[in-house]
Amino acid sequence: MAPFAFVLSRASAAISRSPRTLVVLLAVLFSPHAHAYLDPGTGSYILQLAAAGILASMFTIRMYWTKVKDWFRSFGKAKPEIAEKAAAEKSATGNNDTPRGPGESQAG
Secondary structure (H helix, E strand, C coil): CCCHHHHHHHHHHHHHHCCHHHHHHHHHHHHCCCCCCCCCHHHHHHHHHHHHHHHHHHHHHHHHHHHHHHHHHHHHHCCHHHHHHHHHHHHCCCCCCCCCCCCCCCCC
16 A cells, blocks of 8 residues: 555545535646746735734733733732731731831831
């Protein structure tokens, strides 16, 4: 059995199932020569597409990077119940560590 026989048999089975595939394949195989060329504007258009693709990917990465970073930061924040409990303990013990400006006494 030839090494590509399996691939060819699967390809022919796919072509026989889809008439659209057969039409496209025949159009590509029997198309006349195009005698086309790339004009000078095509190069700048390709550069514009590349620049737009790079900028779009940078924007997308930046947008999702911020969301991922914020998600990880949410684990470091104290939960509201814990923060309220700590504030209640602080006021009950009289341990008030609020920063004071110059000229303010610690007595209040």
